[in-house]
Amino acid sequence: MTFEQLQCFIASVEEKTFxxxxxxxxxxxxxxxxxxxxxxxxxxxxLWDRSRRKAGLTEAGNIFYQDALILLKQYSQARNRLDRxxxxxxxxxxxxxxxxxxxxxxxxxxxxxxxxxxxIRLSLHEVEELELMEGFEKGIYDLVIGRDAMFYGTSCxxxxxxxxxxxxxxxxxxxxxxxxxxxxEELKDEDFIFMNPYTSIYNLCVIxxxxxxxxxRILRTARVESILSAVLxxxxxxxxxxxxxxxxxxxxxxxxxxxxxxxxxxxxxxxKGRPVTRAMELFxxxxxxxxxxx
Numbered sequence: 001m002t003f004e005q006l007q008c009f010i011a012s013v014e015e016k017t018f019x020x021x022x023x024x025x026x027x028x029x030x031x032x033x034x035x036x037x038x039x040x041x042x043x044x045x046x047l048w049d050r051s052r053r054k055a056g057l058t059e060a061g062n063i064f065y066q067d068a069l070i071l072l073k074q075y076s077q078a079r080n081r082l083d084r085x086x087x088x089x090x091x092x093x094x095x096x097x098x099x100x101x102x103x104x105x106x107x108x109x110x111x112x113x114x115x116x117x118x119x120i121r122l123s124l125h126e127v128e129e130l131e132l133m134e135g136f137e138k139g140i141y142d143l144v145i146g147r148d149a150m151f152y153g154t155s156c157x158x159x160x161x162x163x164x165x166x167x168x169x170x171x172x173x174x175x176x177x178x179x180x181x182x183x184x185e186e187l188k189d190e191d192f193i194f195m196n197p198y199t200s201i202y203n204l205c206v207i208x209x210x211x212x213x214x215x216x217r218i219l220r221t222a223r224v225e226s227i228l229s230a231v232l233x234x235x236x237x238x239x240x241x242x243x244x245x246x247x248x249x250x251x252x253x254x255x256x257x258x259x260x261x262x263x264x265x266x267x268x269x270x271x272k273g274r275p276v277t278r279a280m281e282l283f284x285x286x287x288x289x290x291x292x293x294x
Contacts, residue, residue: 001042003075006068008035009047013057013065092121093279096141099126103243104162104266106145109288116286120279130198136269142280147241148265149200158267161288166204166262167242169227170254171234177254184212184258191236192216193227201264205239208262228253 011021022029047061136144170177209216227238241264245255
């Protein structure tokens, strides 16, 4: 017995004729008749008396009609109770991000999105690049925010959020600190303190230095805060995203753009081959549109 068969039987009783019942269910009359006949075969009784010109319910049909109503109602109630489980993945949104929200004024976008869509449970996770990419691959994060270079060679779709560029970071007393722009070639004799090797910026810096004709002499690697402290005491210089430095408003440190410019755009990313939930689609289409021109 199927619920489709029950629906056909109940409709045939309530609509009085098989023709009207079939129309109410948007199926052919022959399909409806076949479903009722299958139901009768399974139950082992005749529900309709077809011996007369106009078919009528048998006694068994009248009794079964009451039971069929109860069964269909219970089925409907059961589906309704399960609705929240079917909707939960659609209404939950997990976003992973590098700790760069303040630098690029991204926090208001999350606040505005949550206000516009209070039914979506938004969870935001600020983590370092290695953890971010591992979580993205494992499906912990539906969407991620990071540097464009992080997604080179991956099957990801990206959306521009904010612009930035690589800059030389020097102690303000450094001989090159007064320049408005610096060519990488001018830094070939410097000692560098780069970001950690697992970051896309580290790899980008090494590649661009080699393209400029030298291998950078790397004293050590660290996080931005530690790099700025080392630059301040003259331990070395660095190459960092300009806004990542300016947000700290460091005194006695010069942040000088490079020539030619080396862009470091910030993007929102999602996997191309994975299902897209309603919550993901809404954020993708509306989350950062006001910030596209940053």
